[in-house]
Amino acid sequence: MATTSVATDKKTKFTVFTIEECPACGQKTKRPFQTGDYITKDGAKCAKCGNQTRISLIYAEATKPA
Numbered sequence: 001m002a003t004t005s006v007a008t009d010k011k012t013k014f015t016v017f018t019i020e021e022c023p024a025c026g027q028k029t030k031r032p033f034q035t036g037d038y039i040t041k042d043g044a045k046c047a048k049c050g051n052q053t054r055i056s057l058i059y060a061e062a063t064k065p066a
């Protein structure tokens with residue numbers, strides 16, 4: 001039997017992040033996930049060149065308290 005301690009560890013918190021990517025210059029912006037976000041949805045204006053960004057990735061990061 002394999003032991004899976006991560007799944008039952010209640011101290012492990014997951015924070016969901018959204019990555020907005022600019023199709024023009026490739027600038028990627030990481031921000032906290034907001035309800036309604038989905039991949040290919042329009043993001044904010046690119047901070048670098050002003051183009052419309054698109055959400056390219058949504059993922060969860062495990063954050064363990066120190």
Ligand SMILES: [Zn+2]
Nearest residue numbers: 022025046049
């Ligand atoms: Zn850009």
